[in-house]
Amino acid sequence: MxxxxxxxxxxxxxxxxxxxxxxxxxxxxxxxxxxxxxxxxxxxxxxxxxxxxxxxxxxxxxxxxxxxxxxxxxxxxxxxxxxxALAPRGLALRELALPFLEDLYEVTHENVQLAVRETTEVVFVERIAGRRAVPVRTRVGGRFPMSATGVGLVLLAHAPMEVQEQVLSTPLPRFTTETVTDPTELRSMLAAVRRNGFAISDGQVTEDAVSVAAPVFGPDGDIAASVSLVVQGAGTRPASLIPTVRAAARGISRGMRTPGTW
Known part of the structure; x- marks a missing residue:
């Protein structure tokens, strides 16, 4: 960064x-x-x-x-x-989501991340780092472009159209040879994220890592956050991680809909 x-x-x-x-x-x-x-x-x-x-x-x-x-x-x-810490998209979201993030970590022992959108960037609210997991370029409170990360693709796919157009109309940052920088290709990826309910970012931020992310929806049905696993790319079948990540995201979403918890 x-x-x-x-x-x-x-x-x-x-x-x-x-x-x-x-x-x-x-x-x-x-x-x-x-x-x-x-x-x-x-x-x-x-x-x-x-x-x-x-x-x-x-x-x-x-x-x-x-x-x-x-x-x-x-x-x-x-x-x-x-x-x-009083910001509901910060500490309050983190405290609600943490049990689900910890469960996701215990199942996988990989990097677990929770992020929200702030204008045209991702802000990481929580991260649990696996001791032997692949290194990641994120930190709690840190920002990152939305166009390359798994959580960013999810947040961008569900962002208002004017936000999408703002991101797509500016030069997209490149981090590796796999980073998607073509706006037309990125539009297709975002449509697939909305259709499938998850995003896979393979080697787009670091060549050795793949991210699988899913959306967290708030009480009003709008996207509130995104949760992801970041794992070693070599030998990993990203499709096998999708059900686990989506289950964690659905659990957090249910928690946000429970009266008195949000």
Whole structure:
């Protein structure tokens, strides 16, 4: 994954940032690749003046939304995590799904993943890593393009048409020689996912891995998440994993429809 942050463009005509916008720019300076930053780095990456950055970072650290380490670098604080945990598509979904994910892991001892869609990307809510399973390029809270992963194909297939068109109208990222980057071919794959109720991504993210994913539906019948197994590609029959993955997805879906649990 590349660093998603982009520096402010000089000479732009954007409207002046509000106080809230400046605080958000401070948070957006932190990424998966850069989880700890100095005050100077925060100012540079947020595009804020050093005096403004010093004031905002000081207030955020005092309130627990940022933390300062012994080497004077800053990182996201627990106070922000506590608030983020209230998001129903985050911790609440994870807690509801975890028993089914653990069962799926116990049956297979392979990588188990749970993800949701955020705009045009996948956000991983939970991951259980098999000790001897194939390495994966994901982490809890991490983002990934939807067009290549098993969970991403499921989420994209059931996304609103405008989201699908937005993804298909931009260059599709390539990770391996097997990655599908042709929009016409991807459209056919998405139609098959909707028709069959599962997705298989074989060697599209890493050449040695295959992902089998299925949709999780919320109380309103719309897709809420996707669950997947990621296994070693060599010697694996992906079709044999489909019933197990779909059973886990159906179990989570039933839990989301149970009154008082969601």
């Amino acid at each position: 590349t660093d998603r942050w982009q520096p402010p463009q000089p000479g732009g005509s954007a409207a002046p940032r509000t106080a809230t916008g400046k605080v958000l720019d401070v948070f957006r300076a932190f990424t998966q690749e850069r989880p700890e930053l100095t005050l100077t780095e925060i100012a540079h990456r947020s595009g804020l003046a050093m005096t403004t950055t010093h004031r905002l970072v000081g207030e955020l650290a005092e309130s627990g939304f940022l933390e300062r380490s012994h080497d004077r670098r800053y990182r996201i604080g627990l106070q922000l995590w506590e608030i983020a």
